[in-house]
Amino acid sequence: MKLKKVKRRSTFSEIWRNYRKSFSGMLGLVIIVGILATIFVGNFIYDYDTDVIGQNVAERKQAPSAEHFFGTDEFGRDILTRIIWGGRYSLAIGLAAVLMSSIIGVIFGSFAGYYGGVVETIIMRFADIFQAIPAIMLGICFVTAFGQSIFMLTIAVSIGAIPAVTRVTRASVMTVKDMEYVEAARAIGANNIVIIFRHVLMNAISPVIVQATLRIGGAIVGIAALSFIGLGITAPTPEWGAMLSSARQYLRGYDYMALYPGLAIMVTVLGFNLIGDGVRDSMDPKLKK
Amino acid sequence: MYRYFLKRLFWLIPVMLGVSIFIFIIMDFFPGDAADTVLGEAASQEQLEAYREVHGLNDPVLVRYARYMFNLLKGDMGISYVTGRDVFKTYMQRLPNTLLLAFTGMGLAIIVSIPIGIITALKRGTVLDATLMILTLLGLSMPLFWLGLLLIIGFSLNLGWFPTGGAGSLKHLVLPALTLAVAKMAMLTRTTRSSMLEVLNADYIRTARAKGVSKKKATLKHALRNALIPIITVIGIELGSSLGGSVLCETVFSWPGVGRLIMDSISKRDIPMVTGCLILTTMIVASLLLLVDIIYAFVDPRIKAQYQRKS
């Protein structure tokens, strides 16, 4: 057991060492840390009621200027302020959704892969059913049925990814479960659940982690997409996708309203994609093991 | 091997069953029903109840589901609660639009990405490679609906070259197909590149070069042929996802496709339409994926062997 612990510590620092070598990974990290810092600082600079949703009808629909870097919207609210404030929802829901889908997917996938037989069949058929329905339709159905609370939105965004995570985990677990150290553990008499979590998962988890980091961007776009069609975060709370949706009315003549929220989404997703690339590059040698 | 694919085909049926059950159950949770949609603002409680009685909306979920499945087995997908028109016919009317958009987008992506992917693989490490990699990364990170809006602003409103939405002519197709294509181009270029790289470094290529085959011939004849396999898989998957996930593109461009049909039907609580459309869509997508797997199996001898082992 002691040996194992030592091995794990060096695993993490090994990964970090590899990560630092990846240019895209570091660039992504810089971008995301920058975004997080901006949101964090913005939380203290801005007051929700006056700055974020406070209206100033006289100043509405003003093009970007020195006073309002990104212009104002139809209510006279400063767009830059709203973008900075709105970032928290996209990031929080995006990250939570990926965490949720990863955890649920890993649990189901490992049971399916480890036990096989009837358990596997049932789990995989359910995965098929949920994968057959297009992810966005699933999200729409969930939100329409259960409302648009933050919790429900997180579920709606995560649900499309669960089958895929289940599949990957199962494949990974299946590869690992026949390996020697698992047999060794069984020989010692370790309990099944313990075997799954301690031995199988620890080694099978790498592809899941890599895919998860790559999925964050998709989740952020997912919540933006739901808000874009009106089934996400509700007004007047700023959310990047919702801001794009209201900008559609003003595309002609006020295109800046559509430009900046979308740019925010793109830069954030880019950051996470770069991080994902970096994670993949740094964990690749481990995979090939 | 055929047994394996037959098994896959067979499993499609319970999956469709599961899909239909899921839709019925979750739509039961939706507030409001078709009576609220179809009858106007002024409908009295008795009118609403009368409508519900006539259409059997008050029956418990199981009864309604059984009724639906019974009709389905007869080949009848029912009629829309909202328009009264045959569900299957309505879907078939809109399907070509979505297919047109999906295939055109995919076609554009293929024509552009595969050559570029090959080039970047061959010229790995150069400035060209780096630039193209950055561009593809940007393309992957751009939300589709934002890109659509940008294209509308640039090419439709400012330049006036294309209409802002709707369908009906080649001009209407350009912007939506382009929007769809960009994300696929990014994904496809990267896939092509990584696949080519993997293959180019493989032993059999070095053997061919050693035997005296020219670099060009080695690339195009041997490498590409083998690199194409994962590319085809990705094409299939992306095509499947654009058939199902075309909602956003169709919303931005008011494109009369199947995605919008499903979304509108959901908001109108048109259960037969939603169920029918989703079943048909998933059937098409699932068949497409199965086709991809079959092609994949035939083309790659390694996979062929794997499947033969499986059955």
Next chain:
Amino acid sequence: MKKCVSLFIFLLVVTSLTFAGGAKETKAVPATGGYQEELRVGINMEPITICTPTKGTNVMCHMMSFSTHSTLVTISDEDNAEIKPCLAESWEILNGGKTIVFHLRKDVKFHNEEAMTSEDVVYSFTDRILKGGTSRALLSSVVSVKADDEYTVRFELSGADQDIFYTLAAAPSCIINKKAVEAEGDEGERYGTGAFKIADYVQGEHVKMVRFEDYFGEKPKTKEIAWVIYLEDSARELALETGEIDICYAPANSDLPYIEQNANLKLISVKGLNVYYVGFNTRTAPYNDEYVRQAIASCIHKEDAITVAFDGLADAVDNVMAPAVPLYSHVDGYSYDPVAAKALLAKSAYPNGFKAKIWVKLTEEEQMALVFKENLTQIGIDLTVERLEATTLKASWNNADYQMCLQKFGNTAGPGTSFSYVFTSTAPANRSKVNDPYVDSQTAAAAVEIDPVKRLGMYKDLNQYITKKAYWAPVCVPQIFIGVKASVQGAVYKGNGSHNLTYAYIEN
């Protein structure tokens, strides 16, 4: 392998081009003779009930039904809103208003070549309209509809109803062919008696109408009307600019300057009939308290709301009756006065304010509600704006958590409807759940009052009473705009948005 790929790509391109090749015409059909043959109208919603007009629920269907179906009587286009004959060439009012006998025209044909008789009229009412049609709610006074002979129909009412003619002139009160409906079911309603017949309906794309050569009235100059569906406001307006359509229904307010500046186009504005109002669930606290409602009515800044939601293109109102409704007289309501609002709230049981929730459905309603949210913080009310989907909203009026709403109401019928549709205890769209015996009795009395002067007074009285009690906090009446090619003539534009385009034409 490479060959397979290129073949595949080739097939893709060929398939795409084949599909695209079968594209439909978007330019107007070139005209022959004196007038443009096809008139193209861009509409903004799916006209799902176009083939079942008695169940028509949206303005689009009403507008289109004017061209394909006819009613017993019509309302004149002039300001006096006089009742004119249509399918009925004359009528008599007997029994103190309780009996109306209509004498039908003998020369009317349906689009399926069947001649119209009293049988069709009776069937239209007893089996279609009164059974579940849109007009049913406003025809509650009708006891029976019977045929006296082949061209005479007798209506028996429970009491004299002055507004019934307005209702009979409304699009969902049209006459349909008994034989067709009995043979084909609901869709048999599409055979009307109007100047155009429905040729084609492609869902999501268009409805095509063709001139009916056996029409009993004056034949339109245009041969075909294509109603093209553009759900996107800006797409529709752009189509007008590029000449793809000749008439653009309801262009977005932000696009109006482009129509005005364009020399080939004309921007037409009509005084609207839709009143946007704040409704209260008067059955629950605190909205059952008059002072609370009056305070809220005095603390909403209508002009700001209008600026945001309508770009300033609406008229603020403080009555519950829209100015363009017949027999309207102005009364004073509540204007924006936060100081007075605070004083009013102080008289209630909630002097320091409370948490409130308002339901909205459409974008402009949401925008106005958000403006009010800011305004109401001045008197301590913390308002949450909830935007509900149309279907969800319709199903939620009886929920316990319904507090306030911001909705619109357009009265396109007689003056009585301004009250009987929304304020009486039997009103179908009573969003404020008003249950006031005075309102009920006064509305009923005005409905049977024959003396027009007295009637005017009674409606003024009702208007004043309801406005003072603040059962609604009225907000504004938006102007109705329509963009047309400068060469379009002959169309009649109405305040409720249901314009009559039957006689619109373009000269070559």
